[in-house]
Amino acid sequence: MKKRAKWFGGVFFLIAVAFLLLQVGSLIVQSHYQAEYIDNGLFYIFNIIIVISLGLSLLSILSLKKMGNVILVTIASLIIIANSYLMYQSNQDIKNITSISPDTKQIFSLKKNTNTGEATYYRSYYRILGRPKEALPSPIDKEGDLMWLADDIAVFTYRDKQQQMQQFVGTYGDRKDSSSYSYVGAQIYGQWEDENTAITVNQEGITINRQLFEWDQTQQYGTLAIVLSDNAEAKWTIALGDDFFFDENNAEPPTGEIILYEATTKDTEAISLQYEGNAYSMIQ
Amino acid sequence: MVQKVLIVLSCMIGLAIIMSMFYYQRREPIPLPSAIVEQNQPDEENATTEKAPLVPINVEDRIGYSLQNDDLQITYDDGNTWTLVPIEKDKLFEGEYQGNKTELIDNSFILTENDTAFLYSEGVVKVIHSQNQGETWDETVVSDRVPSIRFRKVVFLDDQFWYVIFSADRTMSSEVSFIYITTNQGESWQSINIPDTTRLIADGGFVDAKTGFMSYGTINPQEPSLYVTNDQGETWEQAVFDMPSKYDRVFVIARAPFKEEDHLALIMDQGPNGDYYRDGLIRAKFISTDNGHTWEFSEEVEPENEEEG
Numbered sequence: 001m002k003k004r005a006k007w008f009g010g011v012f013f014l015i016a017v018a019f020l021l022l023q024v025g026s027l028i029v030q031s032h033y034q035a036e037y038i039d040n041g042l043f044y045i046f047n048i049i050i051v052i053s054l055g056l057s058l059l060s061i062l063s064l065k066k067m068g069n070v071i072l073v074t075i076a077s078l079i080i081i082a083n084s085y086l087m088y089q090s091n092q093d094i095k096n097i098t099s100i101s102p103d104t105k106q107i108f109s110l111k112k113n114t115n116t117g118e119a120t121y122y123r124s125y126y127r128i129l130g131r132p133k134e135a136l137p138s139p140i141d142k143e144g145d146l147m148w149l150a151d152d153i154a155v156f157t158y159r160d161k162q163q164q165m166q167q168f169v170g171t172y173g174d175r176k177d178s179s180s181y182s183y184v185g186a187q188i189y190g191q192w193e194d195e196n197t198a199i200t201v202n203q204e205g206i207t208i209n210r211q212l213f214e215w216d217q218t219q220q221y222g223t224l225a226i227v228l229s230d231n232a233e234a235k236w237t238i239a240l241g242d243d244f245f246f247d248e249n250n251a252e253p254p255t256g257e258i259i260l261y262e263a264t265t266k267d268t269e270a271i272s273l274q275y276e277g278n279a280y281s282m283i284q
Numbered sequence: 285m286v287q288k289v290l291i292v293l294s295c296m297i298g299l300a301i302i303m304s305m306f307y308y309q310r311r312e313p314i315p316l317p318s319a320i321v322e323q324n325q326p327d328e329e330n331a332t333t334e335k336a337p338l339v340p341i342n343v344e345d346r347i348g349y350s351l352q353n354d355d356l357q358i359t360y361d362d363g364n365t366w367t368l369v370p371i372e373k374d375k376l377f378e379g380e381y382q383g384n385k386t387e388l389i390d391n392s393f394i395l396t397e398n399d400t401a402f403l404y405s406e407g408v409v410k411v412i413h414s415q416n417q418g419e420t421w422d423e424t425v426v427s428d429r430v431p432s433i434r435f436r437k438v439v440f441l442d443d444q445f446w447y448v449i450f451s452a453d454r455t456m457s458s459e460v461s462f463i464y465i466t467t468n469q470g471e472s473w474q475s476i477n478i479p480d481t482t483r484l485i486a487d488g489g490f491v492d493a494k495t496g497f498m499s500y501g502t503i504n505p506q507e508p509s510l511y512v513t514n515d516q517g518e519t520w521e522q523a524v525f526d527m528p529s530k531y532d533r534v535f536v537i538a539r540a541p542f543k544e545e546d547h548l549a550l551i552m553d554q555g556p557n558g559d560y561y562r563d564g565l566i567r568a569k570f571i572s573t574d575n576g577h578t579w580e581f582s583e584e585v586e587p588e589n590e591e592e593g
Contacts (some may be wrong), residue, residue: 057290185455
């Protein structure tokens with residue numbers, strides 16, 4: 001029994017040291033490379049893990065008197081409470097909106113200043129660190145859903161201070177091996193359908209259920225998604241599905257699906273559409 | 285003994301945590317990358333260029349132009365005297381142009397001892413030219429379409445044959461291109477046929493009044509796409525490249541061919557993502573002995589010894 005307790009104690013002690021090294025290492029990296037935790041709460045969570053592991057380790061290994069145990073537990077509790085409180089506080093000032101992709105390889109991270117509503121989009125590095133990439137175009141009044149349309153495309157829907165719906169898309173990487181920029185709009189030329197929805201993409205723009213969005217009403221994110229707006233209000237996001245493939249250099253139609261996602265605060269599902277044919281309208 | 289070490293270590297860890305908490309609470313938020321760029325760009329530039337003397341951007345020896353102070357001015361004596369060209373600067377950049385407007389768009393002008401010409405757009409596409417170094421100007425309307433032009437090129441092949449190539453209405457990766465020619469110094473411009481494609485034009489040109497070329501593919505091309513005509517655009521045919529296999533998918537965008545000795549030659553680029561082969565700096569030279577229909581690889585061209593047509 002005693003031996004087993006010591007063994008547990010050793011393991012917990014190693015866990016505590018491991019997390020301490022992670023914490024200290026991260027803080028050093030952060031100060032050198034203008035980075036911070038992808039979610040500010042991670043710092044406090046790591047601290048709490050360290051304290052709990054260390055406490056359990058000491059309780060298992062040391063044969064303290066009752067008084068000793070009380071002191072140990074009290075100190076540990078104080079540190080845990082302090083960290084929990086600070087974590088709560090920090091999320092009051094800067095609210096973190098963090099989500100892990102379905103394949104767990106990417107992290108979408110937004111940090112929102114709760115006073116102004118201004119939000120910054122973070123790129124993640126090594127899963128736990130992040131660096132600010134860009135500010136959202138308009139401050140957030142009310143947050144909507146965060147939805148992963150593919151393993152590398154996340155859409156954040158929100159209402160801005162002018163009470164307009166907006167969508168912000170985080171895209172992760174370029175699926176093609178080349179580093180060149182490619183246009184989403186050009187790749188999805190044609191007719192796309194599912195049971196209830198039809199999209200036509202041609203020279204004039206993108207038509208969704210008879211509403212035409214001209215090309216200057218579209219904004220591309222990365223090389224994987226575009227947001228369609230009407231009167232400065234986002235209406236839809238169109239993303240390339242995980243299995244979408246198109247070769248710009250031959251005449252073969254694209255294969256796979258594109259995904260349509262509505263900008264709304266109501267519960268909504270992403271719609272997958274299949275290629276149904278050419279909609280190319282020649283000019284001249 | 286072990287216990288004491290453990291206690292000391294634990295106390296140190298506890299202290300480290302408490303110290304890190306203080307440190308973490310006091311950290312500064314990280315600025316956005318764009319904010320950093322702004323900080324590093326003091327507006328010195330505006331202050332110094334305001335009334336600076338004109339510095340010619342030389343095209344030939346002693347011949348150059350300046351776009352400073354929002355005017356287009358030309359000089360034939362290395363900047364000692366300047367002649368104002370009667371066009372608003374912005375009209376030279378009308379259409380789809382991303383740049384800082386400090387230099388003219390390549391090929392959109394001619395500036396030589398005998399001929400001066402600028403291609404511009406003000407709703408219609410125009411060429412303004414002078415044959416007396418800017419003393420008098422002639423303005424001619426090339427095309428009265430009202431397009432948003434992207435690619436643009438004007439060339440005076442000789443006194444008789446001038447041509448303008450431009451493209452317009454780009455939608456993602458397709459657009460319409462146009463060729464206009466004149467044989468009466470711009471009194472009347474005439475549109476001629478183009479190859480049957482809406483890909484993005486990369487370059488185009490004539491080597492004589494009959495033989496012309498159009499080269500396509502600026503977004504991610506895999507192989508050169510060059511069309512040739514030998515009858516001033518009546519018919520177009522796709523040129524064939526005998527591409528050594530090691531250059532396959534390396535050299536992908538042909539520039540306009542030019543005459544060289546008894547044959548035609550052209551320079552081929554590696555394209556927008558041409559970093560496969562020696563950093564994308566090397567270009568290839570191809571030669572045609574059948575008036576542009578088939579092309580043989582000739583040599584690699586180092587950037588500095590490039591021959592221009």
